[in-house]
Amino acid sequence: MNLIFLGAPGSGKGTQAEFVSEKMGIVPISTGNMLREAVKNGTPAGLSAKEYMDRGDLVPDEVVIGIIKDRVAQDDAKKGFILDGFPRTVQQAESLEKMGVNIDLVVEIHVADEKISARMGGRRVCDSCGASYHVEYKPTKVDGKCDSCDGNAVQRVDDAPETVLSRLKTYHEKTAPLRDFYSQRGKLKTVEGQEEIADTKRLTFEAIGCNN
Numbered sequence: 001m002n003l004i005f006l007g008a009p010g011s012g013k014g015t016q017a018e019f020v021s022e023k024m025g026i027v028p029i030s031t032g033n034m035l036r037e038a039v040k041n042g043t044p045a046g047l048s049a050k051e052y053m054d055r056g057d058l059v060p061d062e063v064v065i066g067i068i069k070d071r072v073a074q075d076d077a078k079k080g081f082i083l084d085g086f087p088r089t090v091q092q093a094e095s096l097e098k099m100g101v102n103i104d105l106v107v108e109i110h111v112a113d114e115k116i117s118a119r120m121g122g123r124r125v126c127d128s129c130g131a132s133y134h135v136e137y138k139p140t141k142v143d144g145k146c147d148s149c150d151g152n153a154v155q156r157v158d159d160a161p162e163t164v165l166s167r168l169k170t171y172h173e174k175t176a177p178l179r180d181f182y183s184q185r186g187k188l189k190t191v192e193g194q195e196e197i198a199d200t201k202r203l204t205f206e207a208i209g210c211n212n
Contacts, residue, residue, distance in 0.1 A: 001024065001026060001080045001104050001105070001208075002080055002081055002083075002101070002102055002103050002104050003017075003020065003026075003080075003081070003082045003083070003103070003104065003105050003106070003107060003208070004082070004083045004086075004087070004103055004105075004106040004107070004182075005017045005082060005083070005084045005106075005107050005108075005109065006106060006107065006108040006109070006175070006178060006179070006182075007108055007109035007110065007111065007193075008111065008113070008116055008167075008168055008171045008172075008175075009116065009120065009158075009164070009167045009168065009171060010111070010116040010117075010119045010120040010123065010159075010164070011109045011110070011111040011116060011193055012109055012111065012119075012193055012197065012200060013084055013107075013109045014028075014030060014032075014084050014085075014132055015132070015138070015197060016107075016109060016191075016200060016201060016204045017030070017082045017084045019201050019204070019205075020082060020204065020205070020208060020210070021082055023205070023210060024080065024210060025079070025080075026079065026080030026081055026082060027076045027077050027080070027081045027082070028081070028082045028084060029068070029071055029072070029077065029081050029082065029083050029084065029086075030084040030085055030130075031064055031067065031068065031083075031084070031085035031086040032084070032085045033130040034067055034071065035049045035053065035059060035063075035064075035067070036053075036130055037130065038067075039053065045063050045066070045067060048060070048063050049063055053157075053158060054157055054158065055163070055166065056158050056163040056164075056166035056167040056170065057166075057170060058088055058089070058170060058174060061089070061091060061092055061095065064086060064088075064092065065092065065095050065099075068083070068086050068096075069099055072099075072101055083103075087178060088174060088175045088178075089174050089175065089177075089178070090177050090178060090181050093178055093181050093182070103182075103187060104187070105187055105189065105207075105208060106178075106182040106187045106188045106189070107189055107190075107191060107204060107207055107208065108179060108188060108189070108190045108191065109191050109193050109200065109204070110190055110191065110192055110193060111192075111193035113168055115193075116164070116168065117161070117164055117165070117168075119134065119137070120159045120164045121159070121161065121164075122134050122135040122136050122137070123135075123155065123156075123159050124140070124144075124153040124154060124155060125153065125154065125155075125156050125159075126146035126148070126149065126151040126152065126153050126154075127151055127152045127153075127154050128146065128149050128151025128152070129146060129148055129149045129151055131146050131147070131148050131149075131153075133146075133147075133153050137197060138197070140153050189207040189208075190207075191203045191204050191207050
């Protein structure tokens, strides 16, 4: 099953994608993590993307699409995948269709902007493996240290308050129209994000038709 998870930055779509990936045995593909890894390693794609990511802007299509095309062609994605962070524009969605990639379902995790701003202030990401945490909702076992690899769990530059506002503005202008794009194709289901992660998980699994 090939899925797309939509939602504003900080809506929790990445966390829900992890739950579904584990339950269904399909690979999660986060363009954000892939790009941050490329930035960390200083690859050409990373260098191209860094200046846009630091401002909270979208990375140009030609950079992202090339990365995605290579990733979905890998063996572990052949039995199904979850795209988290792509597509972010209608143009990218059209490019995905032109690539011949079939999407079975698009799940939107909807959370109000004011709640997102509060959430992202507490988000922490491992600077080594990219694992995501939250000081309130998903704290690390040891303060400031990643549970998986013992790397440093830090606040990303693009989670700073002024950047969050810019990212939300960009989302509403460029990414939100994807709801209509996929709704017209009969592939969109919207999940209202809840205060408790477990409640959102239950609703997400129901939307997909998967037993919790």
